[in-house]
Amino acid sequence: MSYEDSLSSQYLTSSISSLSSARAQSSQIARTYRQAAQLFLTRRLYEALSTIDPIISPEAPDSLFQQDDQTDRNVAPVAFASKTSRVKVWSFYLTLLNAIIELGPEEGKLVFGNTKWRELASYARTGTIWDLVVKQGYQGHEGTVDAEVVVNLATLLLAHMPSQKLNQQRLETYLSALSNPSFDIAAHLEASQQSMRNSSHHNGTSTPRDLNTRLKLLELYTLHVLPQNDEWDYARDFISMSEVLDDERRDAFLQALHTLKEERALDGIREKELQRRQDEEMQQRRLEDERRRKEEARAEQERRRREADERSRTAGSQNRTPSASSNNNARAGQTNRTPPASRAKPPQKKVTPPSPRVYRSIFASMQAAILNARKSLSQNPMMLLRFVLFLMAFTLAFARRDVRDRVKRSLQGGLHKVQRTIGMGVKVSYI
Numbered sequence: 001m002s003y004e005d006s007l008s009s010q011y012l013t014s015s016i017s018s019l020s021s022a023r024a025q026s027s028q029i030a031r032t033y034r035q036a037a038q039l040f041l042t043r044r045l046y047e048a049l050s051t052i053d054p055i056i057s058p059e060a061p062d063s064l065f066q067q068d069d070q071t072d073r074n075v076a077p078v079a080f081a082s083k084t085s086r087v088k089v090w091s092f093y094l095t096l097l098n099a100i101i102e103l104g105p106e107e108g109k110l111v112f113g114n115t116k117w118r119e120l121a122s123y124a125r126t127g128t129i130w131d132l133v134v135k136q137g138y139q140g141h142e143g144t145v146d147a148e149v150v151v152n153l154a155t156l157l158l159a160h161m162p163s164q165k166l167n168q169q170r171l172e173t174y175l176s177a178l179s180n181p182s183f184d185i186a187a188h189l190e191a192s193q194q195s196m197r198n199s200s201h202h203n204g205t206s207t208p209r210d211l212n213t214r215l216k217l218l219e220l221y222t223l224h225v226l227p228q229n230d231e232w233d234y235a236r237d238f239i240s241m242s243e244v245l246d247d248e249r250r251d252a253f254l255q256a257l258h259t260l261k262e263e264r265a266l267d268g269i270r271e272k273e274l275q276r277r278q279d280e281e282m283q284q285r286r287l288e289d290e291r292r293r294k295e296e297a298r299a300e301q302e303r304r305r306r307e308a309d310e311r312s313r314t315a316g317s318q319n320r321t322p323s324a325s326s327n328n329n330a331r332a333g334q335t336n337r338t339p340p341a342s343r344a345k346p347p348q349k350k351v352t353p354p355s356p357r358v359y360r361s362i363f364a365s366m367q368a369a370i371l372n373a374r375k376s377l378s379q380n381p382m383m384l385l386r387f388v389l390f391l392m393a394f395t396l397a398f399a400r401r402d403v404r405d406r407v408k409r410s411l412q413g414g415l416h417k418v419q420r421t422i423g424m425g426v427k428v429s430y431i
Helices: 003-041 045-056 083-101 104-112 114-126 128-137 147-160 165-179 185-198 208-228 232-241 247-337 340-344 356-376 382-399 401-430
Strands: none
Touching: 003 045, 003 083, 045 083, 045 104, 083 104, 083 114, 083 128, 083 147, 104 114, 114 128, 114 147, 128 147, 147 165, 147 208, 165 208, 208 232, 208 247, 232 247, 382 401
């Protein structure tokens, strides 16, 4: 056997061995993927992550996925799988990661522990998941990442990153790598060997599926990521100059971009209107709260005033009550000191009856008054009225003892005036 035949035999044996090992590894990766997917469907996320992790992480020397010709220990076993398996595994892992993040801090802490859940969530929230996929799944070559995986990466970052600047940068780097492939000989040889191993072409648009994937990338970039960064003009220019779009799709993209911009403007108007209404409601609530506080203050003040008035009235009643009690007690003491006979019939003053001389003087005065009145009645009719009043007063004075004394004092002055009047009338008649 010649030297050339010996080399050809050795190369053929090595190729067959390598191909056999690759098929065995691909079969193991497929079984692991199916097992992890089944666990995911039953919401056993921790077990699903533990199952898929060995084929997406750099493997240990004694790993079942170790290849004989593998020299880069930072590359995961999935990097040497077929394109179909590779896309399935990474798409599944990104979907699983999204489900884990959506558990939230409380449930995620219960399932994975606080430290592990925060680490997984930071992959999407900081964008480091993109570097992890490129390094461990594609040997660090950005342009060799499968377009379907890039679509899932961009979608994950779009859902969980507050800013889309990094997402825009990574998409632009990837699209630039597609348009201007690297001329690194080593990278080219590795990509060629991997392409021969997988019997497929990377990132091409030779099939309808590849074209559909490129359209999804373009849609994510121009209609979602760039608008999030307010790059409206750049998105329109990128759509207009894209070689992937035909005229019909280009018009559809431009129309969609215009609609999104109008909706964003309307959203801004609605947000301002909503903010204005919220400000007005807050102002109204503040006014109502202030009015309620004032009413409560007035009610409290009125309550305190009533309580003060009530206390004043109570104090006044208490001050008067002892005086009345003392007066009652004093009267009760006097009553107690008075003999029972005097309590039954109060003492009366002994009245001395008038003497006969007093009666004779009164009747003499009446007789003189009547004689004098007879002469003057014809000239002064009021004299008769005064005389009648005098008789009535006289009668009353002698009718009741208690009234007699009071009337006597009041009629003495009137009687004196009548006498003077009668006297004056008599004088006038004589004249």
